[in-house]
Amino acid sequence: MENVNSVLESGNRLDIIRAIKDLKQFLEETEVTETRSMCSNRLVAILHKPNGTSTDLRIYANENLAQSEEAVINSIVNVHLPRELDAGPDNTLVFCMVTLPESNKTILGGPDPLYEGRLVGMSVRGKNVSRLRERVNITMIFTSALNETHVPRCVFFDFSTKAYRSDGCLTLWEYGQINVTCSCDHLTYFGVLMVSASLQPIHQEILSYITLIGCSASLFALVITVLLFITNRKARADVSMKVHINLAIALILLNLHFLPSQMVAALSSGRLCIYIAVSIHYSLLATFSWIALEGFHLYLLLIKVFNIYIRRYLLKLSVVGWSIPAVIVSLVVIINKDAYGRVPLDITNPNSTKICYIRSDTVKMVTTVGVFTLVFIFNVIMLGVIVKRVVSLRQRKEFEVSDRDRAKRDIFTLLGVTTLLGITFGLVFFSFGYLTTPGLYFFCILNSLQGFFIFLWFVMSLRKTGNSTKAAKTSNVTRSTNS
Structure with a gap:
């Protein structure tokens, strides 16, 4: 995680994409016997070990801590994972929040900036989760005022095409709202782009x-x-x-x-x-x-x-x-x-x-x-x-x-x-x-x-x-x- 932090600070676009992808794979392969939370500068992660019963799961995170089930102080990201994931004792559910530096908000591609440079990634070890009937809901709290000429749009980062996409994601937000919810039918790294409002x-x-x-x-x-x-x-x-x-x-x-x-x-x-x-x-x-x-x-x-x-x-x-x-x-x-x-x-x-x-x-x-x-x-x-x-x-x-x-x-x-x-x-x-x-x-x-x-x-x-x-x-x- 410390190596990834250094790449986020000074690496180029391809190095950052490769580092985030490698971190995702590494966290999935890490063996844990119980739920573990980790933090390193611009990275916050949690490895959740299911107890064998299929239930809904909530994860809360701020800039220094991530934990499951219990809310954290000054939470900026709340995730609701549906029961349909069906993660068992042999699976590890991975949550990782990446915060890019201010200067790198657009480095992953596209003219629109990534809000707070924040990517929220989720995956399940041994599973390719897609086309869920019950959607994954990621709620991000706005910690700073939004520009009136921009609106949030939920996207995910496609590592194969190295570009943002919005397939399978809905943006739940209204003018004046202090948070935005990304409702998606799959697991990957999600973010919120601030795009120019086209029409009044x-x-x-x-x-x-x-x-x-x-x-x-x-x-x-x-x-x-x-x-x-x-x-x-x-x-x-x-x-x-x-x-x-x-x-x-x-x-x-x-x-x-x-x-x-x-x-x-x-x-x-x-x-x-x-x-x-x-x-x-x-x-x-x-x-x-x-x-x-x-x-x-x-x-x-x-x-x-x-x-x-x-x-x-x-x-x-x-x-x-x-x-x-x-x-x-x-x-x-x-x-x-x-x-x-x-x-x-x-x-x-x-x-x-x-x-x-x-x-x-x-x-x-x-x-x-x-x-x-x-x-x-x-x-x-x-x-x-x-x-x-x-x-x-x-x-x-x-x-x-x-x-x-x-x-x-x-x-x-x-x-x-x-x-x-x-x-x-x-x-x-x-x-x-x-x-x-x-x-x-x-x-x-x-x-x-x-x-x-x-x-x-x-x-x-x-x-x-x-x-x-x-x-x-x-x-x-x-x-x-x-x-």
């Missing part, structure tokens, strides 16, 4: 109403769009319209499952919440897939105009658009079935409104943010190519319409194509840092109404097709009269 409660409430109204309007408009497609024979014969309708169906599924997500998360039914979370994930990925396919289809229409024939073109698009998301979601369920569940809308405030969605940060980053980033880059390139093509066509041809009408038509066309390509989703990249609040407002307004914009695009396309048909008939009558 008033903004969260306004954004929730905007999202609810926008998604409801989009869902209604998208259903009307599908009905118009079904009842219009010419629209059913148009391949482009079929691609648009597949995107509309993906958005219908997304809105249909997202709207009741908050209500379902408030219920006690875990299985229903998991179903909603899986459905939202699948429909979101399907939306991204069809957005990418919209870009690919527009590229074929405008760039590869001649000599293009793809056998069973729409069937192949459908296989890509609907199957790839299904494969991704299936792999997530197989690899980590606990990746879905209740999560707070604001990750920096765990007590904010919860919805049913992806709980795993890794799954969320890879399968949603990662996939969308690739789709966004592809469609931005497609948009640039399309704009260049339209501009070149305008320069070659002379039109009877005025420059103002031509500019108006081009602007509306560009806005429609931008909606189909999902470019507005890219506003999420501007919802960080100083642009957090305005970026989130633009993101919520434009993307919650994306279904409504697609409805407008569809109606305008039908109207344009009707006008073209009328013009063709008029032209035929005129030629007949002249003859």
